[in-house]
Amino acid sequence: xxxxxxxxxxxxxxxxxxxxxxxxxxxxxxxxxxxxxxxxxxxxxxxxxxxxxxxxxxxxxxxxxxxxxxxxxxxxxxxxxxxxxxxxxxxxxxxxxxxxxxxxxxxxxxxxxxxxxxxxxxxxxxxxxxxxxxxxxxxxxxxxxxxxxxxxxxxxxxxxxxxxxxxxxxxxxxxxxxxxxxxxxxxxxxxxxxxxxxxxxxxxxxxxxxxxxxxxxxxxxxxxxxxxxxxxxxxxxxxxxxxxxxxxxxxxxxxxxxxxxxxxxxxxxxxxxxxxxxxxxxxxxxxxxxxxxxxxxxxxxxxxxxxxxxxxxxxxxxxxxxxxxxxxxxxxxxxxxxxxxxxxx
Amino acid sequence: xxxxxxxxxxxxxxxxxxxxxxxxxxxxxxxxxxxxxxxxxxxxxxxxxxxxxxxxxxxxxxxxxxxxxxxxxxxxxxxxxxxxxxxxxxxxxxxxxxxxxxxxxxxxxxxxxxxxxxxxxxxxxxxxxxxxxxxxxxxxxxxxxxxxxxxxxxxxxxxxxxxxxxxxxxxxxxxxxxxxxxxxxxxxxxxxxxxxxxxxxxxxxxxxxxxxxxxxxxxxxxxxxxxxxxxxxxxxxxxxxxxxxxxxxxxxxxxxxxxxxxxxxxxxxxxxxxxxxxxxxxxxxxxxxxxxxxxxxxxxxxxxxxxxxxxxxxxxxxxxxxxxxxxxxxxxxxxxxxxxxxxxxxxxxxxxxxxxxxxxxxxxxxxxxxxxxxxxxxxxxxxxxxxxxxxxxxxxxxxxxxxxxxxxxxxxxxxxxxxxxxxxxxxxxxxxxxxxxxxxxxxxxxxxxxxxxxxxxxxxxxxxxxxxxxxxxxxxxxxxxxxxxxxxxxxxxxxxxxxxxxxxxxxxxxxxxxxxxxxxxxxxxxxxxxxxxxxxxxxxxxxxxxxxxxxxxxxxxxxxxxxxxxxxxxxxxxxxxxxxxxxxxxxxxxxxxxxxxxxxxxxxxxxxxxxxxxxxxxxxxxxxxxxxxxxxxxxxx
Numbered sequence: 001x002x003x004x005x006x007x008x009x010x011x012x013x014x015x016x017x018x019x020x021x022x023x024x025x026x027x028x029x030x031x032x033x034x035x036x037x038x039x040x041x042x043x044x045x046x047x048x049x050x051x052x053x054x055x056x057x058x059x060x061x062x063x064x065x066x067x068x069x070x071x072x073x074x075x076x077x078x079x080x081x082x083x084x085x086x087x088x089x090x091x092x093x094x095x096x097x098x099x100x101x102x103x104x105x106x107x108x109x110x111x112x113x114x115x116x117x118x119x120x121x122x123x124x125x126x127x128x129x130x131x132x133x134x135x136x137x138x139x140x141x142x143x144x145x146x147x148x149x150x151x152x153x154x155x156x157x158x159x160x161x162x163x164x165x166x167x168x169x170x171x172x173x174x175x176x177x178x179x180x181x182x183x184x185x186x187x188x189x190x191x192x193x194x195x196x197x198x199x200x201x202x203x204x205x206x207x208x209x210x211x212x213x214x215x216x217x218x219x220x221x222x223x224x225x226x227x228x229x230x231x232x233x234x235x236x237x238x239x240x241x242x243x244x245x246x247x248x249x250x251x252x253x254x255x256x257x258x259x260x261x262x263x264x265x266x267x268x269x270x271x272x273x274x275x276x277x278x279x280x281x282x283x284x285x286x287x288x289x290x291x292x293x294x295x296x297x298x299x300x301x302x303x304x305x306x307x308x309x310x311x312x313x314x315x316x317x318x319x320x321x322x323x324x325x326x327x328x329x330x331x332x333x334x335x336x337x338x339x340x341x342x343x344x345x
Numbered sequence: 346x347x348x349x350x351x352x353x354x355x356x357x358x359x360x361x362x363x364x365x366x367x368x369x370x371x372x373x374x375x376x377x378x379x380x381x382x383x384x385x386x387x388x389x390x391x392x393x394x395x396x397x398x399x400x401x402x403x404x405x406x407x408x409x410x411x412x413x414x415x416x417x418x419x420x421x422x423x424x425x426x427x428x429x430x431x432x433x434x435x436x437x438x439x440x441x442x443x444x445x446x447x448x449x450x451x452x453x454x455x456x457x458x459x460x461x462x463x464x465x466x467x468x469x470x471x472x473x474x475x476x477x478x479x480x481x482x483x484x485x486x487x488x489x490x491x492x493x494x495x496x497x498x499x500x501x502x503x504x505x506x507x508x509x510x511x512x513x514x515x516x517x518x519x520x521x522x523x524x525x526x527x528x529x530x531x532x533x534x535x536x537x538x539x540x541x542x543x544x545x546x547x548x549x550x551x552x553x554x555x556x557x558x559x560x561x562x563x564x565x566x567x568x569x570x571x572x573x574x575x576x577x578x579x580x581x582x583x584x585x586x587x588x589x590x591x592x593x594x595x596x597x598x599x600x601x602x603x604x605x606x607x608x609x610x611x612x613x614x615x616x617x618x619x620x621x622x623x624x625x626x627x628x629x630x631x632x633x634x635x636x637x638x639x640x641x642x643x644x645x646x647x648x649x650x651x652x653x654x655x656x657x658x659x660x661x662x663x664x665x666x667x668x669x670x671x672x673x674x675x676x677x678x679x680x681x682x683x684x685x686x687x688x689x690x691x692x693x694x695x696x697x698x699x700x701x702x703x704x705x706x707x708x709x710x711x712x713x714x715x716x717x718x719x720x721x722x723x724x725x726x727x728x729x730x731x732x733x734x735x736x737x738x739x740x741x742x743x744x745x746x747x748x749x750x751x752x753x754x755x756x757x758x759x760x761x762x763x764x765x766x767x768x769x770x771x772x773x774x775x776x777x778x779x780x781x782x783x784x785x786x787x788x789x790x791x792x793x794x795x796x797x798x799x800x801x802x803x804x805x806x807x808x809x810x811x812x813x814x815x816x817x818x819x820x821x822x823x824x825x826x827x828x829x830x831x832x833x834x835x836x837x838x839x840x841x842x843x844x845x846x847x848x849x850x851x852x853x854x855x856x857x858x859x860x861x862x863x864x865x866x867x868x869x870x871x872x873x874x875x876x877x878x879x880x881x882x883x884x885x886x887x888x889x890x891x892x893x894x895x896x897x898x899x900x901x902x903x904x905x906x907x908x909x910x911x912x913x914x915x916x917x918x919x920x921x922x923x924x925x926x927x928x929x930x931x932x933x934x935x936x937x938x939x940x941x942x943x944x945x946x947x948x949x950x951x952x953x954x955x956x957x958x959x960x961x962x963x964x965x966x967x968x969x970x971x972x973x974x975x976x977x978x979x980x981x982x
Contacts, residue, residue: 040770041830044739051735089767091760094752097768100700101742107707108738114883115714115730167754171693171931174749174763177685180917192680212836263762272754273763280764281833282748282773286688288680340836 002063008056015050019080023087034090043089050080070122074109081105096169172273175287176307184297184318184326191290196327196341198241199289208343211238211331218338230335238331245332248325252317261336271313278337285339292330292341296321357556399589401600402918408587408595412518415592415919416511424511425923432508433925434937439501441900441941442948445621446494447575448614448899449949451568452622453487454538456480456656458561465554477549479649483626484542489952491538495531512914512921519587519594519601520578527574530567537564572618573611580607583910584678585918592918605678609671616664617902620705621895623657628892629953631885634878643878650888651716657891658709662788662855665702665781666848673841675909679916686909687774692749693931694905699777701898703741706784708891710737713791715884716798722872723798733787736822740783748772770833775840779829782847786821789854793862800869810865814858824850896945900938908934 021027034042054077061067068076082105085098093101113123133139181190201207214228229235230243249257256275258265263277278284284292295302300312317326334341397410418424425432457480464476505513517524541560548557580602585592587600594601630650637643676683687695714730717723746768757763770776793814802810828847832840910916912926920926929937 034767036766039767040776043767044743047739048735051732055731091765092756093765093768094750094756094760096751097747100745104703104738104742104745108734111707111711111714112731112734115711115734116718116724116727117881120881120883169751169753170757171751172749172763173689173692175684175688177681177689180679180681208836218834263764273757274761277762277764280766280769281775282764282769285833285837286773287684291680291684342837 005056005059008052008054009060010053010056011049012053012055012057015046015053016080019083019088023083029087029090034088046088047081047084050084054080069126070113070119071124071126074113074123078102078105078109170311172311173307174282175291176304178291178294179304182294182297184293185323187323189290189293191288191294194290194293196289196293196331198238198245198324198327198331200237200241202237204237207238211335212340214238215335215340216338222336222338241328242332242335245325245328245330246336248321248329249332249336252320253329256314261333273311275314278333278339281339284333284337284341287342289330289334289341292333293326296326296330359556399591399593399595401586401595401597402588402590403584403586403605404600406595406597406600408589408597408600410589410593411596412588412592412594415515415588415915418511418914418920418922420922420924425509427508431925432923436501436504436508437904437937438941438944439497439504441903442945443494443497443501444903445896445899445941445945446490446497447572448618448621449625450487450491450494451572452618453483453490453626454541454561454564454568455619456622456626456653457484458558458565459656460652461558461561465558475648479652481545482649483653484545486626486629486953486956488538488542489955490949491535493948493952495535498531509914509923512919515592515915515919516578516581519581522598523574523577523602527571530571530574534564534567534571537567569615572614573607574602576610576614577602577604577607579906580604580610582915583675583682583906585915588918590918592915606671606674609667609674613664613667613671616660616667617899619660620657620664621899623653623655623660624888624892624895625949626653627657627888629653631888631892632953634885635882640878645877647719647878647880650885654709654712654888654891657895658788661705661709662785663852665785666844669778669844669848682909682916685911686905688748690911690928691905691909693747693751694901694934696745696747697931697935698898698901698905699745701894701901702781703744703784704894705891705898706788707737707741708887708894710788710791712884712887712891713795715881715887716795718884719876719878719880720799720873721876722800723794726794726798733791737784737787740780740787742780743771743776744780744784746771746776775829775832775843778832778844778847779826782825782829782851783822785851786818786825786854789851789858790818793858796859796862797866797869799872799875800866801872802865802869804865804867807865810861814861817858818854821850821854893942893946896942897938900941901934904934904938 018027018031022029022031058068058073082098082102085093085101112119114120129135130138130141130145133142178191180192181188183189195206197206199206199208199211201210214225216222216224228239230239230246232239235243250259254265255267256265256271257263257278258268258275261278262280263275265275268274276283295314297316297318299314299316300310301316303310303312321329398407399410400407416424428435460476460480460483464473464480467473467476537560541557541564544557544560548554581587581604584605586604587597587602588594627650630646630653634643634646634650637646672683672687675686685691710733714727714733717727748769750763750765750768750772752760771780804810825847828843832843835843908928910921911928912921913919914921
């Protein structure tokens with residue numbers, strides 16, 4: 001048990017030192033890299049490791065007779081989480097989400113320190129001591145709080161009320177709801193029921209499973225599957241149309257959406273926000289192909305009201321591409337990212 | 346002997362007669378449905394008029410047009426008469442209050458039925474009295490609320506008639522027979538409820554007690570049917586069926602009732618009502634506990650709060666799954682609606698909803714951990730609570746991560762685009778399913794700990810049993826998280842289907858682990874009694890938090906469900922042309938929901954106070970249920 005706790009303590013100590021180093025910029029922030037694609041699980045794993053580490057650290061300090069009071073344990077753990085979210089996770093997490101996470105962490109700390117009467121008493125003790133002010137130091141602290149707390153609250157209020165020249169916060173809808181149907185080149189498409197006419201098997205029949213089986217292997221760094229190379233001159237059916245879609249993509253779309261479809265094309269950073277990252281699981285992977293069809297055809301200018309502030313410069317591609325070309329380019333986007341369009345059984 | 350048999354016969358006959366009388370209104374109203382009484386005269390005169398056929402917008406079947414098209418309203422005093430106030434907000438308020446009370450009075454009789462049944466079947470006489478007293482306390486609370494529900498229902502109808510006459514006229518032209526049945530069933534519900542309540546003393550012994558219990562079953566069947574009928578109206582507004590594109594009724598009332606979303610709505614609402622009812626009663630008990638002056642009262646209300654919480658949470662656990670089914674059906678019905686709800690305009694309200702769901706589970710867990718404190722011998726579990734807190738909060742953080750992030754343009758730039766490599770993954774359904782299942786599984790684990798808090802298993806295989814349980818829970822977490830990760834690498838339709846094994850895993854924990862734990866704890870050595878009443882005040886605040894969160898969430902979900910129709914009274918059939926056919930801001934909606942919650946709690950406090958004025962002593966001789974050495978409640982052990 002003691003050995004286990006010692007390992008935990010070591011992890012905890014290293015974690016604190018690393019984070020402190022990163023905050024003070026002594027340790028490069030990429031010392032332990034967050035690997036793209038694995039980041040979500042990595043963050044959870046790191047947090048688990050830290051909890052184990054702090055448990056060990058607390059245990060070891062206790063056995064050495066230097067136990068940290070429960071009050072300070074709670075406060076320091078909360079501060080650690082806030083600093084972790086601010087300095088460890090990259091790209092930076094927007095404040096609104098950090099505020100949510102910080103509040104949940106605070107609730108978690110409260111639940112931990114008040115889970116039983118003994119712990120709750122220990123946690124409250126320093127607060128009660130200051131409120132009771134039985135010693136000189138506590139009396140001084142109480143007076144200090146009496147002065148500092150109103151100043152602090154006043155400061156926050158002032159900061160909240162003072163006019164700022166910052167751009168306002170935007171509640172931008174990433175996926176505005178599509179209309180029930182859309183008219184492109186004179187033909188009406190019902191978004192609920194339309195299908196990509198090029199998602200076909202070798203016999204030319206619509207075959208979702210066939211196309212699903214021939215997309216790139218997402219988990220393996222987006223490698224092509226054997227015998228599923230669209231650039232093979234003999235490729236037919238779905239793969240042939242993927243190739244044609246790819247040609248259209250690289251003639252029209254990659255300047256903004258990038259060679260890897262990750263929204264980092266040549267012109268991408270001229271825009272704010274930068275173009276959509278199709279490799280992110282929150283974009284095309286969540287949507288029906290008909291949604292993409294509507295968005296590509298109508299572009300930024302065709303965003304509905306809820307798409308406010310309409311911050312998209314994507315042209316309405318129906319003015320430049322045929323319907324067939326739009327479907328083919330969509331086919332290519334799904335193939336290249338290794339995602340499957342949303343379908344319903 | 347003969348006298349007893351005669352009484353039994355009489356009771357059964359009386360019960361049958363009553364059921365017959367209660368069902369009579371339905372039977373009377375049925376022929377009119379079959380005959381299509383609402384068909385216009387033109388149709389009835391065979392051969393005189395040409396029969397016009399229409400195509401059902403949902404079922405795609407052909408039917409004879411028997412109704413008028415949905416009115417094309419215009420903004421003005423004819424279609425939208427108004428006060429100098431937003432009519433929609435008035436309707437929102439009336440509707441919400443009616444729903445709160447309606448949910449409460451539908452849920453509480455179900456609790457009474459369960460508790461009364463527990464009292465009847467238990468062999469322990471003292472416990473039987475306690476259960477009976479508790480069931481009686483519950484129904485007493487709901488009785489005043491019942492009148493208020495009816496009054497609020499009247500106010501709601503008047504609000505509809507006076508502020509939205511064109512819309513309500515259209516709705517009632519289609520649902521005419523359903524509305525009549527609804528009204529008649531309400532009469533039946535009232536009659537049964539009054540017999541049930543006032544007959545408590547008369548029917549407290551022997552066979553008559555079973556008759557009394559049967560009454561509660563009838564009461565609940567009627568109540569549930571009532572709710573299903575009311576659900577058909579909102580189901581029709583969201584996903585109309587049984588009418589053609591112009592909104593003309595095609596003569597098949599079952600199609601109109603049985604819309605795409607009716608069944609998911611029914612299930613979701615029944616579970617939601619139960620969880621809500623449990624929360625309100627638990628909050629009532631918590632309030633009484635905090636105000637109690639004696640140990641005896643504290644013990645009673647502690648126990649009452651625990652039972653109400655346990656019943657509420659029993660229905661809370663499957664609630665997210667029912668919600669998931671509802672949303673899945675919404676998506677399948679209209680992609681547009683699904684995206685508006687979860688990825689578009691209303692996405693942030695869904696994040697608030699996730700936050701509230703998380704609060705419900707956190708409060709439940711917190712209450713259970715506090716409850717361990719009233720058991721001697723439960724200390725061994727308390728030191729591990731911090732790990733449960735961590736697991737719960739990790740699940741919670743993932744569950745509440747927004748897909749549409751609120752940020753400044755500067756933050757957007759710093760993030761390098763709209764998609765964050767960590768948050769983006771947490772913000773989608775695959776991760777959220779994992780998050781909520783982790784939360785629920787942890788709640789089940791907390792319950793298992795609570796159930797064995799003051800006990801030590803004495804079965805010979807207890808060590809094996811404990812290891813098995815540990816491995817089972819470990820595998821469950823692994824499976825839930827593994828499936829959540831796997832969800833990113835498979836087709837969307839398969840991914841949606843992954844929720845089934847995840848839910849199955851969670852429910853396996855619930856059923857198998859509860860069952861195994863019960864076997865292990867049979868004849869277990871008691872480390873000490875449950876000291877009812879000796880629980881921290883914090884636990885009671887957790888119960889109040891639970892109830893408030895339920896109330897707030899109900900208000901929120903009602904608003905979301907309603908506003909997803911956007912500018913339609915009846916989706917894609919009847920357009921809302923009033924000046925209020927826009928979606929409120931998140932801030933306004935939140936304030937309005939808070940106002941509704943506040944009003945409900947103030948009014949229900951008044952109801953509780955009214956209930957306490959007419960305190961009638963227990964139907965049994967003495968107030969049963971003294972704490973300390975009292976037997977443990979069957980609900981928890």
